[in-house]
Amino acid sequence: QVKLQQSGAELVKPGASVKLSCKTSGYTFSTSYMSWFKQIPGQSIEWIGMIYAGDGGTGYNQKFKGKATLTVDTSSSTAYMDLSSLTTEDSAVYFCARTGMDAWGQGASVTVSS
């Protein structure tokens, strides 16, 4: 079955960067899209951007340009999201979801604190 397994919780200092992963199985990763989302607990969902695994082409929410960078490794069927220059406002749960958003990762908590 389709699975999206995200990396674990992160505790990072302000100004640092973090790289989240989303390892997939059960479908053809190399011809699919992956979207990433941000959710602050108790709040709604924000779409960060998406990447096409076939050629690495990306589309971003303007709000997250310069903050998030999406990449893929087709050899391991894994998608990545780099978050840079972290501030407390980046503290949230981040989700990945494949094409169609019919399968989601379990979420990864990022806490930015000194």
Add this chain to the structure above:
Amino acid sequence: DIVMTQAPLSVSVTPGESASISCRSSKSLLSSKGITSLYWYLQRPGKSPQLLIYRMSNLASGVPDRFSGSGSETDFTLKISKVETEDVGVYYCGHRLEYPFTFGSGTKLEIK
């Protein structure tokens, strides 16, 4: 950005009764290909969102047919018939018409 407005903020339902959730978009979600790009999701407590309805009225795989979606180009409704305890959570509408994809603020469904 397209603004998605949901109502009500919360709804309390007796098991076996029906519930309806509304969603309005600030722009027509009808694409040039004739697809209405409106989606419904359920996020159960502590879990990831789950796709319920795609393209306004199509039931996602594995979703009970107690769920149904309808609407026009800008006004949409999710109906849950015969609500069960497992339906508890926050329901979100969202669009994929153009970047950025956006979501409503959510409707919390509780059981009486």
